[in-house]
Amino acid sequence: MKYGARNKIVGKVKSIKKGDIMSMIKFDISDPCEMGSVLTTESLDELNLKPGDEVRLVIKAIHVLPVKE
Amino acid sequence: MKYGARNKIVGKVKSIKKGDIMSMIKFDISDPCEMGSVLTTESLDELNLKPGDEVRLVIKAIHVLPVKE
Amino acid sequence: MKYGARNKIVGKVKSIKKGDIMSMIKFDISDPCEMGSVLTTESLDELNLKPGDEVRLVIKAIHVLPVKE
């Protein structure tokens, strides 16, 4: 199994909330992991980051794809 | 600071790769965290998940928004 | 009409399911078509693809934009 995506995190189902069309799942991530972000070089320059800096990684839940392998 | 998103993970910059229009940043996530996924109820039913099940959470790097608070 | 997107597929409405805020439409695609994917060069290298290889193209329904021309 190989995914064309930088982020492939192992999570454990914590809760499920079922709606009419959309539903939400919450997961626990217990192990340290690596994440990748792609952004415009212009945005990168504005952020002015260097290794070791701490940032907040914001991801809308709709962009998280669960796969049962 | 309040974000209209379920996922707001703290990450530490590990490496930066600068391109012409787009760039990539890699982050280390060292603390356990919670993640949320929204999907169609149809997809949820097909996955047939229950609390405790382990899944792979796949996220394209383009959907990860770094914020320097 | 010109769209700034690689994928512009003709589909025929098959079913509609209406919800409170979000709704779902299913379409039949009957003609062969071409699709484009953009991913990080790192992900491309990991996939190790060559012309003729068969892959699964996964797209969350939320990313499909119907346009009535």
Place this chain on the structure above:
Amino acid sequence: MKYGARNKIVGKVKSIKKGDIMSMIKFDISDPCEMGSVLTTESLDELNLKPGDEVRLVIKAIHVLPVKE
């Protein structure tokens, strides 16, 4: 293998174009398939669709995730 997504189309690699950070893959889809779209109920009402109607499905290439199973 179960994906938390409505669209899981089989494609054959046609061409690959490698860039500095991002790359593009083109695929041939030869078999008829079904696609799902999720949109707001407000947008659905404006589109005023009924079964059999033909629409254009626009998807940015960045939202297409290739998986090698």
Place this chain on the structure above:
Amino acid sequence: MKYGARNKIVGKVKSIKKGDIMSMIKFDISDPCEMGSVLTTESLDELNLKPGDEVRLVIKAIHVLPVKE
């Protein structure tokens, strides 16, 4: 022309920057407009918004689809 999307803003091309695989366009939006956001009800509750409140609407450039009508 009817789009299955809440946001359909008129913009005027200001600058174009061409890259190897991806390119960036900047637009001027001169007229007042309305924008819609869909988020989880959980996120909405956390934001605790009421009519008249001012917020920042953050949108990655990759999610903006230009259409030449």
Place this chain on the structure above:
Amino acid sequence: MKYGARNKIVGKVKSIKKGDIMSMIKFDISDPCEMGSVLTTESLDELNLKPGDEVRLVIKAIHVLPVKE
């Protein structure tokens, strides 16, 4: 506060519609602003744009992230 995104527009809450899992917020944007779009260079070439051209910018509501600073 620095966001890794090109679009950071100030909006005023106009209406809120709460659903079971997802909710929708409408905003008024009263000031002129700049927006950025990232697309493939191939799509850019097809659009054949030059400074001053008027286009429609289509954004699904799900991609708009409200932040309360």
